[in-house]
Amino acid sequence: MSFIPEPDVWLKSHFDTAAEKIVSSVFGIEGKTVLSVGCGEPLIEFGVLSRGAKRIVGLDIVPEIAGSFATTADKLSSNGFSVPADYSSRMEYVQYDGVDFPFEDASFDAVYSWGVFEHVADVRQVLSEMRRVMKPSSWGMVSVFPWFPSYYGSHLSDYIPEPFFHLKETDEWTKVKLEEYADKNPQARDLVTRHMWQEFKSLNRKSPEEFYRDVKSIGFSRHAWELLSYETTLTEAPNDATLSDLMICGTTVRFMK
Numbered sequence: 001m002s003f004i005p006e007p008d009v010w011l012k013s014h015f016d017t018a019a020e021k022i023v024s025s026v027f028g029i030e031g032k033t034v035l036s037v038g039c040g041e042p043l044i045e046f047g048v049l050s051r052g053a054k055r056i057v058g059l060d061i062v063p064e065i066a067g068s069f070a071t072t073a074d075k076l077s078s079n080g081f082s083v084p085a086d087y088s089s090r091m092e093y094v095q096y097d098g099v100d101f102p103f104e105d106a107s108f109d110a111v112y113s114w115g116v117f118e119h120v121a122d123v124r125q126v127l128s129e130m131r132r133v134m135k136p137s138s139w140g141m142v143s144v145f146p147w148f149p150s151y152y153g154s155h156l157s158d159y160i161p162e163p164f165f166h167l168k169e170t171d172e173w174t175k176v177k178l179e180e181y182a183d184k185n186p187q188a189r190d191l192v193t194r195h196m197w198q199e200f201k202s203l204n205r206k207s208p209e210e211f212y213r214d215v216k217s218i219g220f221s222r223h224a225w226e227l228l229s230y231e232t233t234l235t236e237a238p239n240d241a242t243l244s245d246l247m248i249c250g251t252t253v254r255f256m257k
């Protein structure tokens with residue numbers, strides 16, 4: 001399996017699959033003011049908006065939104081996805097410092113984060129900020145894939161085939177392997193040696209068990225979990241790794257304030 005899918009699959013997995021999962025996790029989106037933590041390129045946000053959210057704020061740590069709302073709208077429309085005509089008045093991008101959300105308490109009807117928490121430096125701080133800006137009794141959700149100790153946890157398995165290398169080898173070894181890949185695939189040099197390397201270095205290397213403990217410590221009134229797992233050959237996994245760390249590839253948690 002390729003870690004990064006083909007572009008058409010990528011668009012659908014964000015605009016449809018992820019957005020529908022988010023909408024059902026927070027028990028409906030119609031008329032809600034919604035916060036997306038770590039929006040990146042706002043494909044999911046268009047999916048959530050088109051499913052009836054009143055307004056959506058994308059929060060991230062980078063100075064500018066990846067792409068732009070207009071570029072993403074064009075990309076989605078030209079691939080057959082229906083984007084609301086009034087999107088520009090219903091979407092906003094906000095940058096922050098990765099620590100304090102620049103919003104009042106209880107300002108959102110729903111909050112979510114998709115594919116972000118394996119990168120977040122201070123997980124408990126961001127979770128507690130999510131809780132702070134949620135309205136009382138509202139729902140939020142966080143979906144994470146892949147957790148670092150699992151097979152795809154490095155995000156680099158498309159370039160380095162050795163199973164579980166990220167649990168056994170040094171970062172220097174990994175950098176050399178990426179350079180070797182770039183030498184054989186010069187068109188991918190920038191992607192692999194700059195973007196993917198930085199992404200690898202940004203991973204917090206948490207396990208799902210550690211994240212579970214973090215969520216429990218925040219004080220949500222309810223939290224419900226779903227685990228993602230699939231058959232994986234563990235012959236070459238490190239001996240001291242636990243089965244749950246190796247086999248829990250992703251988690252989705254929904255929580256109520």
Ligand SMILES: C[S@@+](CC[C@H](N)C(=O)[O-])C[C@H]1O[C@@H](n2cnc3c(N)ncnc32)[C@H](O)[C@@H]1O
Nearest residue numbers: 037038039040060061098114115116119120121
């Ligand atoms: C893999 S991308 C996911 C983007 C988008 N949610 C998606 O699924 O396509 C991870 C994003 O998390 C952002 N990020 C990393 N640390 C963050 C933090 N502490 N708070 C908010 N966003 C963060 C990165 O800048 C990046 O845009």
